[in-house]
Amino acid sequence: MVKRILAAACIPALLAGCGGTADQEDAAGETYVQAHTIQQLMANVVQPTAENYWNSVQYISDEDGNHEIEPETDEDWQRTRAAGATIAELGNLLMTPAYSEGRGEDWTQFSQSxxxxxxxxxxxxxxxxVDAVFEVGGTVYSVCSACHQVYPPENMPEDAPTGEPPA
Structure with missing residues (x-):
């Protein structure tokens, strides 16, 4: 619990160290730099993190038969755990004014989810x-899909990610 609180408290400092697009002020009056637009954050951080989690446990049927993919080593499990923890912290980040300003209460509800x-x-x-990782992966997908119904990715403004780091 303490680690999660510390990680959430460090996000503004980490963002400030990365360079970015706009200065922001947090509730304590501290200034930090928003390193990514919402579109860049989604494309370059949220989506790849969710994919890492989803890819950790899969059941695939193809012309060669059925295949079960699951973490095999402690390192595999740690990567899966880190993806889950990062998903949680990204939800916290999405609730900050830098990302929630101008969006409805539903944005906060999706972020909390x-x-x-x-x-x-x-x-x-x-x-x-393994079964819980697979099941929760479906719930992660459902939360993302519900948000995308209200905030469609195809409605991205001109500052959509280009695959290049922010200037």
Missing amino acids: LVEVGLRAEEAAVNKD
Whole structure:
């Protein structure tokens, strides 16, 4: 719990160290730099993190038969856990004024749901529970899809990610 609180408290400092697009002020009056637009954050951080989690446990049927993919080593499980923890912290980040300003209360609800499901994802990996990782992965997908129904990615403004780091 303390680690999660410390990680959330460090996000503005980490963002400030990365360079970025706009200065922001947090509730304590501290200034930090918003390193990415919402589109860049989604494309370069949220989506790849979710994919890392989803790819950790898969059931694939193809012309060669059925294949089960799951973490095999402690390092594999740690990567899955880190993806879950990152999903939770990204939900927290999405609730900051830099990303929530101008959006409705539903944005905060989606972000809170991302925190909750991220914590469940992390717990499933800590428990090395393959079935729970798969099930929670479906819930992560559902939270993302519900948000995208209200905030469609195809409605991205001109500052959409180009694959290049922010200037």
